[in-house]
Amino acid sequence: MSFLQPWMLYASPLVALPVLIHLVSRRRFQTRPWGAMMFLLQAERLQRRMAKIRRWLILALRTLAVAALLLAACRPLASNLLGWAASSTDTTVLIIDRSPSMEASGVGERTKLATAEFQLLDALEKLPSRRYVVIDNVQSVPQEFDRVDDVRQAEIFRPVDAPANIPQLVEQAVAYIRDHQPGTVEVWLCSDLQRSSWRPEDGLWNLLHQRIQQLRQRVRFHLLAYPDTPRTNRCVRVVAAKPHTEEDAGRKRTTLRLSFTIERTGPASSAPETVPVKITLDGATTTVPVELHGPRAEFHHHELPLVAHADAGWGSITLPADTQPADDVSYFIYGTRQERHVVLVTTDAKSSRPIEIAASVTPDGETASEVLRVAPHTLQEQMLRDAAAVFWCAPLPQPEAAASTWLNRYVERGGQIVFFPSRQLIAAEGVPSGSFAGVTWQGWHDVEPVVANHWRSDQDVLAATESGRGLPVGEVTVQGYASMQSAQRWSVLASLPNGAPLLARLPRERGNVYFWAVSPDPKHSNLASDGVVLYVVVQRIIAQGYQAFHGAAQREARSPQVEVTNWRRVISHRPGWSSEFEATAGIYEVGSQLMAINRPPGEDEIDRVSDDEIDRLFADIPLTRLEQVTGSLGGVVREVWRIFLGGMVAALILEAILSLPAARGNH
């Protein structure tokens, strides 16, 4: 049992007060001679047993009444969340899963997130703390608050469409605790236990174990879980939207061929059903009845008429509202795809060959891909015009050089540049003095084989795959690396055990600049020989650049990473803040281009992490699990002093009843 005012327990010796009074009153008896002892003995013999029981009962009830009063004064809580000392928490960390699956509603149309907000804030008001830190899957940095009201007013319990990476969020919490060294810490984790968010196979959990064990503070985790799944649910997702032109009787006719899927869950998921699907195309809405005959329905090349010569546009598909509104809408844009151009600037064609191979492959097999390999001095700005990405395996350009200017312009347009250590740097042929965006190479270090021990698997190019499986970054073995220095703030996406960055990103207004500290040369790393990580990183960077340069783009919602000052919302089903555009599904106009943002496919999964898996993930870590029902208005932490007060009253009434006959008889 937990108490809000445990110091009142120091008064617990008062429980013995009735016993003490009883003993004192027994010592204050009078002594008198008596003749009729036979009646006394007879009366004693007759009532000794019952009287003793009644006497002890009365004493017990009086003691009980005092104890109940004391316990009520301690303000006991119904759940054993915080042990005996509820008021000694220094910092409370709130990890909020704001993923779209938390928007599922339950009793009283209250969503999981709203229920979590009610229950968690109610609990925090009862369990005061000196500081509150909020970590969610939208904000990249922990937010600090001094009061619960501040947390309430910050409106952090708004759903978004970005996925949650629970191990990553826990890692942020652990990093905060490690950096700020607070006192006793309570970590509240609100989630629906969706498997795609928890990623139980992620290797980061093992690292988290070690880091939590190494913390010097007393850290307790409380899992506020809402694992219930919607009884019946429909979700829609656009697979493809391609304009199609054909000649019909000598007249060109342009249509949009729309492919989408509708999945149903629940007991009636196999029953035939006609669903009115609302399709919005460039602002015009059409309702199409769709026949569903099974749990999953795929619709291919559903044709919608387009305005002639329209080569780009946007639209959405909306299903009738159900208990999970986040998956009832899917946005799309359409447009023509163009050939991918990649520029590889290198002074060592041999060592940069793996990069060239990785960049020359396209995932869909349809889009053509061209890799242009040039030397630094032969680079022209024309080459960068339509380049999806630039891979730079040469000394950094001098700031005043033309190449530097071209590259800066390219990045400002949304270009992606990846810098690798050059051959000259590795061979120590005089450390080049070039720099880019304030970053310079400091030198080359040959080391014993080490592996990356920390990387961002929740977002950016090292993020886990859609199935939730993390990239094998931990298997990247490094035998030499280049140290870097940046004049600007950068994001370290992966680092070595000694803290040196392995992969860093300089976020720019539109494009991105990446710095790899290792070379794909097999002598220095296994990036090429065990090329999964290299291939995925190269492809993801190219995809980012391609989307930036080639008009309409589809993107999954993610935590905001770029400035969105030039973003304009065209349509969205939720009124998100502009700072959270990237995490909110909808159609956005970025400059002159359109962008469709949708929830990640993993959010449609109904798989939940099992109890055993949670036990395994939090093995040896103090964890209190509180499984709640969505929509419940019952508090997680309930004060139960009324029960004790009622118990005291009951004890006193019983005591009075037991004492009453004796008193009447005496008179």
Add this chain to the structure above:
Amino acid sequence: MTAYHRHRRFLDPGVVARLRSLPLCSRKPMLGSVSGMHVSPHRGASVEFAEYRRYVAGDDLRRLDWRAFGRTDRFYIKEFEADTNLRLVFILDTSGSMAYGSTGLTKLQYAERLVATLAYLAVAQGDAVGLTCIADRVIHQLPPRRHPGHLSLLFDMLETLRPHGTTALIKSLHELAATLRQRALVILLSDLFTEPESLRSCMEHFRFCQHDVAVFHLLDPEEVDFTVNQPTRFLDLEGGEAVFSDPAEMGDRYRAAVRAYLDSMETMMRETAIDYHRVQVDQPYEQTLTRFLLQRVHRRRRR
């Protein structure tokens, strides 16, 4: 001043003077040594006619009723009642429990007043008076005598009495019933703190010996009503083990036990034809004696 005329704390001349007009009567014929005012089982020479009976040889011719002979031509002896004195024996319980008194008067002091007054009245009407004090055994025994000087001895004995020791009432009563040689009026003064049924044999023993038994059952009102109202350690006046008790818890049961005891005692006394008087020591002893004497006058029986 002689010992006889000395002031006795237990004898009130006023009470004696007021009660003197009431005779102390026996319910049964008594075998006295001299003429008195009590009925004797034998025929005597009083003025009160008893019966006629046939003359048998050896009868005193002076008692022959000649008138009856003249009318019937048969010899009849005319008999008259014989009046004799009685032997009044007081059995006084002097055990420790008799020392209790919540009204300013202990049960023993109350009993002393009863004994002294009745003894005075008995001697005054020519009856012999004796006193036996019992506790765990027979403490004192003063045989019945009828001369006034004996009264002084009895008073002296009363003055020396101190309540002490336990009660062996049953044993002592049986012993006394067996040792009293002639019919007597036996007056028992005690709180009778023993089981009523155990007293039954004693009373039947006395009745078998043709004694007229009267019992003054002396009780203190506090012993009956149990008005103690706070936890108390009760010390046994007869030296037994002390008992700690909370009257609030066992007052009801105490009073119930007393009621049952008194009912049982009264039943037993009625069944054994004992002249039973329950007396609470807060009652004036004169009133007690008046009621006692009057009841005996009404119950007086001839042979």
